[in-house]
Amino acid sequence: MAIKLNLLKEIASKDRSAIGEDINIKEVFIDSRKEVQNGLFIPIVGDRFDGHSFLLGAIKNGAIATLWEEGKELPSGLPENFPIFFVKDTLKALEQLARVYLQEVAPIVIGVTGSNGKTSTKDLIEAVLTTEFKTHKTAGNYNNHIGLPLTILSMPKECEVIILEMGMNNFGEISFLSNLAKPDLAIITNIGESHIEQLGSREGISKAKLEIVDGLKNDGVLILDGDEPLLLGEKSAQTITCGYGESNDYRISNIEQKSNLTRFSINEQDHYTIRLLGKHNIKNSSYAIAVAKYLGMNEHTIQVGLNNCVLTGMRMEKQQGLNGSIIINDAYNSSPTSMKAAIETMKQLDGFQRRVLVLGDMYELGNDEKELHRSVASVISTPITHLLTVGDKGKWIAEALLESNNDKIEVNSYHSKEELTKHIKPLLDHGSIVLIKASRGMKLETIAKDLY
Structure with missing residues (x-):
């Protein structure tokens, strides 16, 4: 800069x-x-x-x-x-300076928000676009009223595309960020339960995420999760939908998942491979593909970018664990939606005799937090073999599974991470895979580090 x-x-x-x-x-x-x-x-x-x-x-x-x-x-x-x-x-001056500098450099502005997946989507978009454009993106989680202006002000003068992650805790915050950045393309990855305590309902969360339209340029494009009914009412003049349903503009199909890569098709004609796990990461990739196609990129160049993508840490991060085991560290954050998606991914991976879930508390879920935790148990079934929970809220998941444990999954709950770590180590061998997931406040990455 x-x-x-x-x-x-x-x-x-x-x-x-x-x-x-x-x-x-x-x-x-x-x-x-x-x-x-x-x-x-x-x-x-x-x-x-x-x-x-x-x-x-x-x-x-x-x-x-x-x-x-x-x-x-x-x-x-x-x-x-x-x-x-x-x-x-000085805070208002920081914002004003960011506006002026953004106007001076004049890059294409891409705004990314959503309950889950916005950081991964940002990383995927940057990896793809950097093959043809000079890009700049939000570092880490610099996605609020201070972090976003600082991201803009760290942009090189020669930047052609800036990818800005937009986070929020309450109404009005995404609107402010969008009006500051004035995006050319705005992406809403999904609607989950994060911040439901402040926003009251999933409908409230959807309303808050849709504030990203407030600063969208007049000829801007909105890219949505087309499988989310709460978003489908937002049909501006230029809206692109991505997802698994038949009506999506970018329809995902022909999914093939292995332990080290995932293959899928878009609209039955373009075929892609990503070195990421989970259907949620396929959808995140579809947003990157939609952005790239809109900017005129071809399938081959997009694939080169996907090959080079490195996600920000602790997001379905796969590592070699003790005794030849595989540890999936997804401990950065969690909501019931993202936890269920990660569990479904674990169930779809081939070649493991022992599949272990290490799940902890999820925060900011409001008055329904107990039921939302318990709802996670609905997707825990064969071939999952072990469920280990930590924390008072995480225990609700274990209790719900024990009430209808038809698959005889081994279930244990622990008060401390140290106690859980001690009991999980004997389960680790070359046929074991472990998922570690909870809200950021639980800091379950400390468990992951003890298992490498």
Whole structure:
């Protein structure tokens, strides 16, 4: 990236910098502890801290300029010639700077939201498009009102396509992000149960995700999960649907899954292979294919991109475990929908005598959290051989399965991850595969690390 002095002057009410001085910002940052080169430090005022207190530390770590809230006292010891750009609100200025920089670079903007799969979809889109375009994408989960502007401001000047993940906890948040980014293409991966506690129902979740249309350009395209009835009412002038149903514009069929790859077709004519597991990842791939086709890419080039895709960590991440076993670390997050999808994937993989589920608590499910946990048991059947749960909420899954355990699956519940880890190790051999999944707060990746 490269932000010039005139861009900073444009968003500032006044500034303290030498006239004509050529400031070339290479990085925008909000954490004063981060080491940067030619950085613009933007101090954010939070509930428990005020970034303005850390300007001297930011300068030590590479800041060459800062935004500064009007009326805040400047720290003693500040170099006299250090450039300061005064603004009324540094958070709003961060957002404004992102808007201006986005307009200056003018890439194709792709926004991605959804209850599950948005990070994987973002990664797949980037892997495919990077074969023909200069791309930039959200790093990690920088998908909120601070992370998204920072992602935009880290975009290289030569970027042709930016892929922005948009997360939310409540109504209005996706609308804000969409209006900031003004996407050319907007994608809703699915509607699950995440944040149902705040949004009240799946209908509420759907309404919140559909806010991505609010900032969509007039000639923009909306790409939807065509198997989700709650989304099908949204038929704008340009809507593309992806899924397994016959009516989808991009219809998935001819699925063949093995332990190390998945084959499928789109509309019975284009054939693709991905090195990912699960029908949900096939659908995520279909969004990437739809985007690529819309931008004029051919099947061969799309496949090259799919071959090169590396998903962000802890999303159906397959590793060699102890004694030749296979560990699938899907511990980044979970909802009942995504947990069921992962279990169905486990059931479809060939070549394993022992299939072990390690499942934990799921959060933000509201008043129906017990029933939503118990609903997971409905998909736990042969060839699953073992269910191990951890946590008070995870135990509800075990209890529900025990009430109708016709397949005689071995079921155990544990209070601690350490206790569970101790009991799972004897189950691991070359014929074993283990799925580890729960909400982010459970941090079940610690179990996965002990099994490698």
